[in-house]
Amino acid sequence: MKKLQVLIVGILLIITFSAPIVIAADTATITITVTASGTVSISVSPTTWAMGTVSLGSYNATSSTYFTLSNDGDVRVDTQINASNSQNWNLVTGTPATDEFKIDTLGTIAITLTTSLQNFKQDLDPVTGNTYQFGLNFTMPTADTSGGVEQTITVTIKAAQG
């Protein structure tokens, strides 16, 4: 009987002292704040580049105003750019060797693309100047071991509120 009494008292004490923590977790209110009416919308025109046949070890470049990056949203954006490797070729920043290629941007922002994001056009404002023109320069590998297989490369431009 005594044991039962001690057990009941013990359980009640545990409940009493653990209750505040449990309750604190249950009744917490989560405030979610959303910035008003911000929309991110960017576009690049054209999205394709017909490079034609480019021989190994050479390069092909567009004009420095070939592509137009536009901010069509209602917030100022910062953009970042990167490129992907292809199935058989690797993107490099130095002089390309076998199965390696390089892409440089042309225009006021001249950078060599990597697979990681790099700063591109900053403060692209929807009101004061919503476009930026740029070009690309593609340097081919010195040799191709894939046997002439078509390679798919993607350049990605991300835009986040600046």
Add this chain to the structure above:
Amino acid sequence: MQWRGYRDAIPFKIVAFTLFLFYVLSQSVYAGDISLTPAKLIIDMPEGYKKEPISVNITVKNNLAYDVDVRTKISNPPEFELTENHTFIPNLSWVKTTPSMFTIPAKGEVTFKVTVDIPDSEKQNCYNKSWEVWVSVSKIKGGFINVEPVTRLLIHTPPNPPSITEGIMKSLPLLAFLLTVFISIILAKIFIERKKKLYTYKNRYRNLQKPSYATERKSILYEDDIDKKIDQLLSRYNMRN
């Protein structure tokens, strides 16, 4: 009649050409392929963690005249793009999107859910943190150049673990209730104990009242003795008389 028809046809052609030109021009200044709203989302938890995951909505709009298949992406921002006083989230898998791939109809929009679920085992290490996560959307079949609008998701974890005093203050009504229950149980126990004691005493008393076999036997013997004595006395009396 034919001449009149020809004359009517000229302004029609001009209008048609103007409309065509307008169409071409409007297409050349088209909005971004896909747009994301909102541009920034802030999740604040000033009063502590909630048990269930937190969900927020992001709307993606297709500004093109045809259906577009898109996928959502959760990523860390580049270090140079981190919002001031923010860091990377310890684990990107704590943020999920549902659905992660979907089709947006032409000129239509789709709202997807972003869920932030910090495991209970990690919550104790995640107080007073400010994390930035990027939620972006991209076309599954894009061109050579793809654009990805990004929503900056800023997560502000609770400033401090709940203090005991704060917890006690918050749970005062429950504490009072529990205390009442506790006291009631104690009182009930005391009452039951007393009742039990009383019952035992009463039983003992009853037992005392009830003659035992020995006493009964004695009393029977005693009664027999009295009868014998009475008989003796009566016989003596009779003899005297």
